[in-house]
Amino acid sequence: MTIVILGIDLGKNSCSVVGVDATGRVVTRRAMRRQTLIDYVAKLPVCVVAMEACCGAHHLGRLFAAQGHEVRLMSPEYVRPYIKAQKNDDRDAEGIAEAASRPTMRFVDLKSQEQLDLQTLHRVRSRLVAERTNLINQLRAILLERGVIFPVGRRKLELGVDGMLAEGIERLSPRVHQLVGELRAEWKLLDAKIGALNTEFIQLARNNAAMRRLTSIPGIGVLNATALVAAVGDASSFAKARDLGAWLGLVPRQYSTGGKARLLGISKRGNTYLRTLLIHGARAALPSLSTTDTPLGRWLNAMIERGVHRNAVVVALANKLARIAWATLRKEAGFDRGYPVAG
Known part of the structure; x- marks a missing residue:
């Protein structure tokens, strides 16, 4: 039994594995946990290891590449046409192996640890910005229901809310006044976190020649x-x-x-x-x-x-x-x- 292409359908805990030989015939089907998968691939002769480019694929890809295997990552939308009949993990792994054998298939490059770290910082910042936007929209709605309207713009709302909290306003009940203060404090915390990430991005760009050129x-x-x-x-x-x-x-x-x-x-x-x-x-x-x-x-x-x-x-x-x-x-x-x- 010689495995030429090993198709892996990744899961949070369990992974489905299908190995095919040089003729495309399936020679092995297994389901195993991640650590078992890593040990299993380490014992295999050098072959093509194919996976969808999803969460965790780049980490496993670097491990398998270090063992001498050729790693092929593919976009899930390119794998979907090769999945036969009913969809399940085993069929997904078989479709991944089939897609990886196609000469016209487009593959995704393995990301380095530095690229993944940078990408993670961007994703965290994007989530914080979305949370801040949601908070601002909710704060505007709370005040609008009580007849308090501020001009369009985040900065104008910020100044208006700070002035309102400092002076007080009769149209707000004590509980809502306290709630607005808590939302404003949460807003300041989000601003501080986003600002810290922005500063980190500036420092990273200064220390990287490619980013400076961009x-x-x-x-x-x-x-x-x-x-x-x-x-x-x-x-x-x-x-x-x-x-x-x-x-x-x-x-x-x-x-x-x-x-x-x-x-x-x-x-x-x-x-x-x-x-x-x-x-x-x-x-x-x-x-x-x-x-x-x-x-x-x-x-x-x-x-x-x-x-x-x-x-x-x-x-x-x-x-x-x-x-x-x-x-x-x-x-x-x-x-x-x-x-x-x-x-």
Whole structure:
């Protein structure tokens, strides 16, 4: 029995394993716990170990790669078509092994421990920002029900609530006044945690050459630079700059048939968090870039003069920034404002 490809369906506690030989025939099916799986793979001759790119896959992938195995991680959506009949863990493992044998399959690069740590910091910050937004919305609703209205904007609400708590207001009962104070204290705690993470991102960007080069690109700040390095590393897994934009879902969806091409809105595939950061960065950089006499500025002005919707211009700029980021990471060079920009 020679296992050529080992398909593993990862679970929190138990993992399903299917091994296939050179002809694609299933030669082993097993279910085992994670530590048992690690010991089992360590005893196998060198083979291909295939998994879906999900939680815990990168950690196990590094362990198996250190043992000499070839690790192939795949997006779950690419594995789904290879799962036969009813879905269960055993069928999933068999589908993973089958998908890994396809020559046209796209694989996910293993992330280093540093990339995973950076990605974790971003996820924690994103959760804290969402909690703060929810808290602010709830605080506005509580005050609105009592006829207390503040202007739009987080800073204006912050100043208004602080003044209200200091002076007191008759329309609030003592209990609600106390509750608003507690919510404001929670808000300050979230601000402190988010600020600490922002400071950490700034320090990380200063100490990393790739991140410093990325921040030289207009519209890409510390958050974008650190998130890009965490997600794509040196971008070596993308053969062309367009591939990075497509992976981020910044290119049009295509529905073509009969030789007739039909392009729709952007696909919104891939890393939603990173795509959102790039679009926000492009929106912030658009006013200043469109006034510059540079290739990028002239390209933006040409779209604006054609009457392209502002949101479409922002997304096009975000896609352009992703392409420039790819070139910066691959060529290890900073952004050149005078470099020609392709349409």
